[in-house]
Amino acid sequence: MREKKAMTQIDRRTEKLTTALRRAGVRITRQRAALLSVLAEAEDHPEAIELQRRAEAVVPGISLSTVYRTLTELEHQGVILRHQFEGTPARFEHSEARHHDHMIDVETGEVIEFANDRIEALQAEIAEAMGYEIVHHRLELYVRRKRAPGDPD
């Protein structure tokens, strides 16, 4: 009994993406479709193994090598970003949001996004002044939650 499900915003975006990818010569297999939707739904920054776990709900038995291969392909296609934070396996996020940098809570591992135009501009200036142009950059703040004096632990 096949149900007709309401199409969410994410479904629609994913569908557009698959079409675009197909046009770019990327075959949309079951495992890739699964990863695409898992990535589209992710609000965090999961690692490859976690993505495999989530994709397995749709495609049981999807192999880790396929996950890695697909992530590499999607990165090349500009669909996702790969982040290599300190001391952890690479983490991934879809790249449709506007550019931002990351704060990593060293206590919890939580990743918080932030953006600041002044910093971006300064970086460009610095590179420029030294005769370089920025290809890409990486700004990571490893932080700890601040407690106001008198706050509970």
Added chain:
Amino acid sequence: MREKKAMTQIDRRTEKLTTALRRAGVRITRQRAALLSVLAEAEDHPEAIELQRRAEAVVPGISLSTVYRTLTELEHQGVILRHQFEGTPARFEHSEARHHDHMIDVETGEVIEFANDRIEALQAEIAEAMGYEIVHHRLELYVRRKRAPGDPD
């Protein structure tokens, strides 16, 4: 025939360091002494294997595991910094210089240091505004040399 060699600035710094380390309970073995002076003399950002190569001039046969163990210890003691740039093994530098960030020439792999107080201040502000304090940070600009229009290739 033992010669009395003139003591360089670096020798003196290294000597002070070994004393301080010994006081901190770190035994100064031949291999550690070698690594300390190699690190003190280094003006670049060498990787572990390169440090082993350089140390081997003083202590032939120094093992890579000892190099790694020593680097980890020196990092904990605050004597050196470990940098994990994209797509390369970790690189090390002594931490006596004032804080700076890095530009990596993506074409040559060359590492260029730079410092900018405005950026540092902005980072602190951002973290502060979100209720965090910075433990440490990482700012890396992956750059490409800019050619003025008309320059030769």
Added chain:
DNA sequence: CTCTAGTTGCAAGTGATTTGCATTTGCCTT
């Protein structure tokens, strides 16, 4: 529906770094 080049899963391989363990060695104590 066919065909074939692209994709998959599995097992084995890599590269960087870490670890177990028997042996050696700083260096504090005498």
Added chain:
DNA sequence: AAGGCAAATGCAAATCACTTGCAACTAGAG
């Protein structure tokens, strides 16, 4: 100068995060 012992070393093996070779499978163009 000598002794003792916890700490450090070298080697081999292990680990971690990926990557790759290969035979079997499958998108999706025609």
